[in-house]
Amino acid sequence: MSVRRVMGIETELGITSAQVDTLGRPLTPMHLSGQVVQAYAAGAGPGAALPRSSGWDYADETPLRDARGYEVARMLADISQLTDVEDPTIANTVLSNGARFYVDHAHPEYSSPEVTSPLEALRYDRAGEQVALAALRTLAEQGREVRLYKNNVDGKGASYGTHENYLVPRTVPFARLAESLIPFLVARPVIAGAGRVGLGQTSERAGFQLSQRADYLEAEVGLETTLRRPIVNTRDEPHATPHLHRRLHVIVGDATMADVTTVLALGSLSAVLRLVETFPDAVPDIPLRAPVAAAQVISHDPTLRSTVETLDGRALTGLDLVEAYLEQVEEAAVSGHEAWVLDDDTRHVLGRWRSVLDGLRTDPASCAGQVEWVAKHQLLERFRDRAGVGWDDARVRAMDIQWHDLDPARGLAQKLRAAGQLERLVPEASVTAAVTEPPRDTRAWFRGEVVRRFGDDVRGASWDSVVLADERGRARRVQLPEPTEGNREQTAELLARHTSTASLLTELVSEDF
Numbered sequence: 001m002s003v004r005r006v007m008g009i010e011t012e013l014g015i016t017s018a019q020v021d022t023l024g025r026p027l028t029p030m031h032l033s034g035q036v037v038q039a040y041a042a043g044a045g046p047g048a049a050l051p052r053s054s055g056w057d058y059a060d061e062t063p064l065r066d067a068r069g070y071e072v073a074r075m076l077a078d079i080s081q082l083t084d085v086e087d088p089t090i091a092n093t094v095l096s097n098g099a100r101f102y103v104d105h106a107h108p109e110y111s112s113p114e115v116t117s118p119l120e121a122l123r124y125d126r127a128g129e130q131v132a133l134a135a136l137r138t139l140a141e142q143g144r145e146v147r148l149y150k151n152n153v154d155g156k157g158a159s160y161g162t163h164e165n166y167l168v169p170r171t172v173p174f175a176r177l178a179e180s181l182i183p184f185l186v187a188r189p190v191i192a193g194a195g196r197v198g199l200g201q202t203s204e205r206a207g208f209q210l211s212q213r214a215d216y217l218e219a220e221v222g223l224e225t226t227l228r229r230p231i232v233n234t235r236d237e238p239h240a241t242p243h244l245h246r247r248l249h250v251i252v253g254d255a256t257m258a259d260v261t262t263v264l265a266l267g268s269l270s271a272v273l274r275l276v277e278t279f280p281d282a283v284p285d286i287p288l289r290a291p292v293a294a295a296q297v298i299s300h301d302p303t304l305r306s307t308v309e310t311l312d313g314r315a316l317t318g319l320d321l322v323e324a325y326l327e328q329v330e331e332a333a334v335s336g337h338e339a340w341v342l343d344d345d346t347r348h349v350l351g352r353w354r355s356v357l358d359g360l361r362t363d364p365a366s367c368a369g370q371v372e373w374v375a376k377h378q379l380l381e382r383f384r385d386r387a388g389v390g391w392d393d394a395r396v397r398a399m400d401i402q403w404h405d406l407d408p409a410r411g412l413a414q415k416l417r418a419a420g421q422l423e424r425l426v427p428e429a430s431v432t433a434a435v436t437e438p439p440r441d442t443r444a445w446f447r448g449e450v451v452r453r454f455g456d457d458v459r460g461a462s463w464d465s466v467v468l469a470d471e472r473g474r475a476r477r478v479q480l481p482e483p484t485e486g487n488r489e490q491t492a493e494l495l496a497r498h499t500s501t502a503s504l505l506t507e508l509v510s511e512d513f
Helices: 027-044 117-140 174-187 259-276 291-299 318-335 344-362 372-387 396-404 411-416 429-437 446-457 487-494 503-505
Strands: 006-014 014-016 093-095 100-104 109-111 147-149 162-169 196-199 205-208 219-222 230-233 245-250 307-308 315-319 460-462 467-468 475-479
Touching: 006 014, 006 318, 006 411, 014 027, 014 109, 014 174, 027 109, 027 117, 093 245, 109 117, 117 147, 117 259, 117 344, 117 429, 162 259, 174 219, 174 245, 174 259, 174 291, 174 318, 196 396, 219 291, 230 291, 259 318, 259 344, 291 307, 307 318, 315 318, 318 344, 372 396, 372 411, 396 411, 446 460, 446 467, 446 487, 446 503, 467 503
Parallel strands: 219 230
Antiparallel strands: 006 109, 006 162, 014 147, 093 100, 100 109, 162 245, 196 205, 307 315, 460 467, 467 475
8 A cells, every 4th residue: 555554643622711710710721621521521422432430551651762762761851751651630531433532731632543544534533623522512511611722822832732643664764764754744834734823932923824833843853742842753652563563653743624634744744654665765865954944934934935955055945845755756656566556545645735736836826725724824814905904913813713713603714614615525424423433444443342332341441452341340451552453344243242341351362450
């Protein structure tokens, strides 16, 4: 296959509310985020989510292991990196669709289940929006109003992540991955940015840019995700058989509301990864002189004309960089190599990638229905023209945030979707189904079905395990180290034979928890 691989998206949501505590103080984002997660678990109905008595299985988490060959000492790590420690005060649940919904760094985070194509990643990412909206409806019924935003900045200096994950063979040297990907990730916002009002981390300068995350990048390569943010993250936490796989954890992308933008972000990067894996000599040789600065130069110019320097003296635009990769991917796709099967997913991604690039070169406005930053830029420009105001106008900044509001009655992107001005790639009924049904071709099927069928007897779960109660109520861990095993074809009949986890465990290999 080519663009098909195990992948998924994690999205931290922005959150606001006018709620106060008994002393009249505003509730903290941590408290509000907990309300959201607990509201979904309480209101979604039987079998939709694990109960509060269950937890996350942290046994295989390795957040301080670095792909460059070492592990950071815990005493030297920032507290935000210690994601392998259970905190019983933090709301945390696993859903029947195989996703995780929990509080992460004072934000509600929806981590989608493992899927095997960009289109499925889009479907389950959109399902996360419906999960969040269901939680808000439950809170509203209780008289608690909360707003959620699918974005990455608050306009005041804070940034929160949308992380992508890709399964990559362990045989590919990490240094080669990093070197090959940096120029592409620097330029990818040209086709996959969500757009942002304000330049600089605190929006200290007026303007519009392509990417929500570019101004928060501070290093080329590194382990951190909330400080000294790198272009290429080095966390070596595969959530899979470690000697076979690595998980490429990408933290530079934007939360996207436009279907085509989401598919382009994941599909193009998956194709570049396949190029690195199969034709490393064909990867474009574009050594950028200053990659972090280049990311900001490209992001800050919606005209797409600014250039960045390479070490060998070339001056290239973001479009040039992205097209250099596309040309090599297109050549590989027709090479006849067994890894490059022109399935429907690959044809769709490469066709969209080419048509969007051509459109951006000739008439960027023609891409408004597909590329999110273009759509947002057009909408805000029309308002600015009517109102006669600049990019620093408070109403423009408010509209930038309102673009990402998940409430269909308020969210500007939601309204454009409903009006057909942002092209839909996944029918709404299919997204709704993904809220409760797990993907059929990964271990997420087993995880999600166990939650749905036996939720009260599931003691915990993680990406590569489920913890079940045996006949004596003892916790037993079942390992799921291979992301494409434990799928529907392999486990549907097994699950159908049992009515309890104790019975199910008689056919599974497990270990004491």
